Amino acid sequence: MTVIHSISCTVGFPRTGPKREMKKALEAHWSGAITAAELLAAAADVEAAAWRAQAEAGIDLIGLDGTLYDQVLDATFQLGLIPPRFKALDLPAPTADATADPYAPGGGLALYFALARGAEGAPALDMSKFFDTNYHFEVPELSDQSEPAANWSPLLDRVRRGQATVGRDCAVPIVVGPNTLLGLARGTFDRPTLLARLLPAYVQLLRELAALGVPEVQVHEPILTRSGSSALAPEFAACYAELAAVGLPINLVVPYDDVEEETYGWLVQLPVAAISLDFLGVPGADYGSRTAQLIAKHGFPQSKRLGAGVIDGRGAWADQGQALSLLCALRARLGADQRIAVQTSTSLQHVPYDLAAEPSLPASPPRPLAFAVQKLRELSAAAAALRSGAEAPVALDLSTFTGAPSPSQRQLVPELFSRSQPYAERRPHQVQYPAFPTTTIGSFPQTPAIRRNRLAYKKGRISAAEYRERMAGEIGFCIGAQEALGVDVLVHGEAERTDMVEYFGLKLDGYFFTEHGWVQSYGSRYTRPPIIVGDISRPAPMTVHEYELAQSLTAKPVKGMLTGPVTILQWSFPRADVSRREQAEQLALALREEVADLEAAGCRVLQVDEPALREGLPLKASRHAEYLHWAVNAFRLATGCASPGVQIVTHLCYSDFEEIMGAIDGLDADVLTIENSRSGNEMIRALAQYGYGRDVGPGVYDIHSPVVPSVEWIAAKLRSFVEVGLLGGDATRIHCNPDCGLKTRQWQEVLPSLRNMVAAAKLVRAEL
């Protein structure tokens, strides 16, 4: 009988702790309540608990995940790639010796957190979305002058603790690969030159790891999933030749998507012991991952272990046999001698910790859910089944497998996707404005009183009627404040909304909500994405009551306020059995009913926010058009029913939108409000250059900062929009609004800021 070589291996796990222990420890440390030593001890406990959970689930090779903030920041810090502005800082010197505080030799925890969170005189590193996930990493800043000064003691310390917890044979260090670090970095630098400078530091790390007796090291290089990665061939060849020469086996891990065919050709030839590939890609994406097809076509070198990422690392669903089917098909293609490690497609950092923490979830999802702990059991079960020579539950053809759900059969008539008149014809029938009409993006401060009331309602201390009454009071206050400030287009303030996605999810059928399903977004910030479990429908109006109440208090127009279908989808766990496109369509149809109801209630200006439109873009440029097509159509489907006289506004923020200008135009919104104030008007210039012809409301001040913008500062912004040539300088179509919602600010900041904003609009209006 042939021995089938199959093990289980993890490539990352939630770093939060089962009960958000990491968040609590970080915040306690930042507020001065616990010392650095206490923070490190808390982190060590969180990591050890995660590793023990993996050992208990029978994982053979445990990736030693863990971070105080972000794994990319960890690499930047330990490589000593500290931007110059942080070197001049007068930070508290690390007092502890290196054995007690492994961060001390690299500059100390104060420096580490200054990079992440900024310090007086040194703004933090920028944050950006990690590949196509909702996780944010700290963007390394490099230049041709960057010189690494590596000190890997935090990572080495983690490895020692890992070895003590799960044993030397199981404990595998994880490090962000040098090519990925360079690929994610910002700045002008010659990549091959910097790679050559980084390599000695990585060689040094691998030597130190080998000396600790680890069985292998995981080097994560997701950069290979991006378009055009085949151009990286020379750098990867040079890099891995040098790293392999150390003699420590390397598992080269490539999560988040497939690689291009050309890249696959040279990737599998690199001199590493194992290559780990993602067989699933984005859950629910129409295109899936072509990894299985690449292997069917080109095979895989027998000399290497294949890390088969066949269990979904970033979806909320249980596997249900697909993994074993895939593994059996791989075994059939590659032969029984092929060594295979059963893995998750990506790090499990993107899913909640443990389903067992959710006793109150409804009992019957359409298929079983699985969070990180459950997925561990799936990994070891699949590895054991493969080892025992089990047969596939369902025969699966590698050469066609993508993991993508079958396309929807639903046909919606084209008229549903368009307003009844084009913008130029319908605009005169809509609300008419003075030059630079003033408005806000939707939310006003979520005050302690609002939160207290919500909690009281949740805990059953006040009735639903009482809660509504208190929220009505907030809405009244908000309308009164805007009236007093002289704002032109009002909002109700979103007091009743905790979160722009959860609020709608709770009102729609087809959603599950968790109590403890937290996922790290960045640092100590976690989100709790709702889970789409079935077909979406809207049993009753969701926002009409609040709109009507607000509008009854003023003669000025009040904006209806909805979250768009793409953003709701993007910030939820999607279903895996139907496509994202289909789910966006279902959400759009539900929102369309709300749009119609708002119009019937008298609403004349209706905002549909799509801040997440850009972040859903696939990693490969060749797949952009398909995504943008359905994403834009979902927005149009949600809003297409509005009569010509109803002004549809949209709002975009958080990212660079220049790349998707055509799609933004395609939304066919009457007004586009867009984050702009932190940039030097690049977005506005790009819109003008594109010839964007619909109303625009570029943000005139940054809501992330507590600084109150002056009248002159805002006035200069408004003048600059005209100078740039936006809308041919037609100021009645250039709206004046902040960058984004005001919910994170305080009334003491909001009132003077908006007073100055209105004054600036009046000032510049008078100059015309």
Ligand code: GLN
């Ligand atoms: N209407 C939302 C608000 O003002 C928009 C939030 C967002 O763009 N993220 O809070």
Ligand code: ZN
């Ligand atoms: Zn925004």
